Every structure is written in structure tokens, then in C-alpha cells.
Amino acid sequence: MEFVIKISQFLLSLSLLIVLHELGHFIPAKLFKTRVEKFYLFFDIKFSLFKKKIGETVYGIGWLPLGGYVKIAGMIDESMDKEQMEQPPQPWEFRSKPSWQRLIIMLGGVTVNFILAYVIYVFASFAYGDTDTPVSSLKDGYWIESPLLKDLGLQTGDKVLKINDQKIVNDSDIAANLIKANSITVERNNEEKVIALPEDFLGQLSSRQTKTLFEPRIPFMVAEVADSSVNKSVDLKEGDIISAINGQELKYYDQVESLKKNITKGEDVQVVILRDGQTLTRTLKLSDKGEFGIRPGYDGKRFSEMGYFDVIKKEYTFGESFGAGWDKFTKTISSYGDQLKAIFTPSTGAYKGVGGFKAIFDIFPSVWSWQAFWMLTAFLSIMLGVLNLLPIPALDGGHVMFLLYEMISGRKPSEKFLEKAQMVGFFILIALVLFANGNDIFKAVFK
Incomplete structure (x- = not known):
């Protein structure tokens, strides 16, 4: 489907x-x-x-x-x-x-x-307005999952301050500025650090399987329990948030891997879940492969209400939408021009990321969204x-x-x-x- x-x-x-x-x-x-x-x-x-x-x-x-x-x-x-x-x-x-x-x-x-x-x-x-997240509202920084960013010295919890000399105000500013980036300034443990990016950063990124870069840190919300999961029969519902594992607080999904290191494969695990304002306990099992078999979900509005970050929506009158539309139009043309320039500059390696019809097909979401x-x-x-x-x-x-x-x-x-x-x-x-x-x-x- x-x-x-x-x-x-x-x-x-x-x-x-x-x-x-x-x-x-x-x-x-x-x-x-x-x-x-x-x-x-x-x-x-x-x-x-x-x-x-x-x-x-x-x-x-x-x-x-x-x-x-x-x-x-x-x-x-x-x-x-x-x-x-x-x-x-x-x-x-x-x-x-x-x-x-x-x-x-x-x-x-x-x-x-x-x-x-x-x-x-x-x-x-x-019709839709603009929705964005101020980076200042990400109290514990970003989740860094990309092996490339890790190799360059970035860590989960880093707060992005600047790309080159451009101050980053909103989450969407990061992707818009990465095309021409040669350095990223982050805040880590209340200190500023400048991470230098190689000239072929875009090429290296294109060569990696993991394309995710800076992801907001979110709780472990259940989206789906796989049919093959050892926890398929457990009473878990879509939207449940797992807040603790074996008595240890689980604030962010990115902490799951470190907590699993203390659990023997095949062992039962006691978890605390939040559901409809109630706190419940369930027993999960860690499979022989070290997996729970639970796909995490994302709900920006709910996470914002829980205080994980702010989601700011700006709405426009019909008259204001002409100016907002022009701003999006010019920024997109400028950004695409920067991409073409990088592609035709062999030293950036950006040509490795050039895609055809499958690449275009892949950018469409798997659920129907008129906005997208x-x-x-x-x-x-x-x-x-x-x-x-x-x-x-x-x-x-x-x-x-x-x-x-x-x-x-x-x-x-x-x-x-x-x-x-x-x-x-x-x-x-x-x-x-x-x-x-x-x-x-x-x-x-x-x-």
C-alpha cells in the first residue's frame, strides 16, 4: 500500500x-x-x-x-x-x-x-502556514545518529549555534545552510566548539547509508510493534511512551541503546509507559538479536506539549501569503542553485548524490499528505x-x-x-x- x-x-x-x-x-x-x-x-x-x-x-x-x-x-x-x-x-x-x-x-x-x-x-x-522549531528550545541539543557526523566530532546533545558565520535560529535553517557549510559551531557542556567540515562533506554524506543528520531528541513513543517482534503479544498501543527501563529513566529514545547494554539478550525487562495520563508497567523481552521489535513514532505537537521542544506555527492572511510565498520561492531557487554549483565542482563530491527517478520517487512520503x-x-x-x-x-x-x-x-x-x-x-x-x-x-x- x-x-x-x-x-x-x-x-x-x-x-x-x-x-x-x-x-x-x-x-x-x-x-x-x-x-x-x-x-x-x-x-x-x-x-x-x-x-x-x-x-x-x-x-x-x-x-x-x-x-x-x-x-x-x-x-x-x-x-x-x-x-x-x-x-x-x-x-x-x-x-x-x-x-x-x-x-x-x-x-x-x-x-x-x-x-x-x-x-x-x-x-x-x-492554507498551512509555516511550522518550525527554534533551536534554543532544544534544551538537550540534537540527536546525532549519522556515523559521518560522529566521525567529524559531533555528539548527541550538541546545540547547533552557527553554520559558517550564519546564526542558526530555527531547525529548518540547518538544512538550508549545510550545502555551503565548511564549519559548524556547537555548544557542548556550556562551551563553544567549532567543527570543521571537509571540502567533500556532501560527497561523503552521499556515500553513507544513513542520511539523517541533526534530529531533535524525542521520547520513545510506540508507533508499531512488528509482527515478528518477541513483544507482539504485550499490551502496547500506538502512542504509548516508554519512560523507564528496569527502573532507569528513559527521557530520550537515543538513550535506549546505552540502557540495553545492561540487559542480557533474551531477558525480561520491566518498563514504565505513559498512556492517556496514566502510568502503567509492562514486561518486555529483549530478543536474541538485542531488539525490542518496536518501531518508534513521532508527534511534534504532542512532544511540544510535553516540553521537549517548542513548535511555532505562523499563519498568514491571504495578502501576507504573497510575500511568504515569494520568500520561499527565492530561497528555494537560491538553494537549488547552490546545489548545482556544488554538483559541478568535483572537489565537493556532491555529484555522488545526484539521483534519477528513484531518488525523486523516494522523497515522496509513504502516507498521502497534500501539504507534502x-x-x-x-x-x-x-x-x-x-x-x-x-x-x-x-x-x-x-x-x-x-x-x-x-x-x-x-x-x-x-x-x-x-x-x-x-x-x-x-x-x-x-x-x-x-x-x-x-x-x-x-x-x-x-x-
């Missing part, structure tokens, strides 16, 4: 982004009386799942979900329709239109991507827009690059040159797709 929910969100988001991106090319093309021969969701190599001709355009759904396209008459694109290009230019063709019209047509897709992301951020701000869906769709829309602006022939950015050259120099590149450039760009794109999805396969098989 979890797979069905994830794949449904993934395909819905991807389809929405592709259709709207291509619509961004389609609308100005039609406004400038340019013939659009095809409008496709996904690629129709050899055959289509569905197609219908309306007017001069064939609308369809292909079988290969790697994107989509509009085929504009008289344009050198991924179709490489040389036969059409060998005919005399016709007034309804792309190549016959003024350069400024062609530029608007080519920029239409990414323009829609950016507008869509901004609109989503505006309505998300109005729309926020992820906005991010992916920005990602699609920025990537399409890269000056690679076969991408929108490549076409724009040649159009700007034409407008500045007054000379239009020859169709033969554009055909060769399109072919080079196509092979570059194939190489990038293979690299990104190859990374996914490598991580799945060897890690």
Missing part, C-alpha cells in the same frame, strides 16, 4: 509538471500562429498509449515516462525531422517567426514552472525550470542561447549547425540521465 501511495504521488506530480511545462510552449506558439503538430505527456517511441487529433494537433500519452514534448512545426528539436526542415519555410513554422517570438515560445515552459512554484508557495502559505505533495511539486517545478535553462543544446536553455546569439549578432546559426548541436545536446542529456539513474542503481545494489 505504501508503494501505491508513493507512486501515485510521484506520477501525479510528474504528469502535472510535464503537462504545464509543455503548455507553456504550446500557448505562445498558438498565439503567434505557429503550428503545433504534437502535444504529448511522456514519450511515444514506436507507439502511444492514447492519441487523438484535434484540429492540427495530435494530443497523446506515450508509454515511456521520461518527460513530454510539444512538436512545433519548423523547429529543430528532439524529433530531428530533417525531411520537414529540407522543405521551404512556411509562414506557420517556428523558423519563419521573428526571433523575439521564438524566444518567448522557448521560454514559455520554464516561465510556467516558476509561476507554478510561486503560486503553490502562496497558497500553501495561506504540493511543497514537493513546487520544488520539483523549480528544479525542472532551472535544469531546462542550462545552456545545453536539446534543452530550452540551448535554444535560448542560440536565439540570443542571433538577436545580438544579427546572424542566425545555420540549420545544419543546429542539427549537429541538437545531436550533441541529446547525447549529453542521455549521459546525464544514465549517470543520475546509474547512481540510483549503484546505491540500491551496493549500499
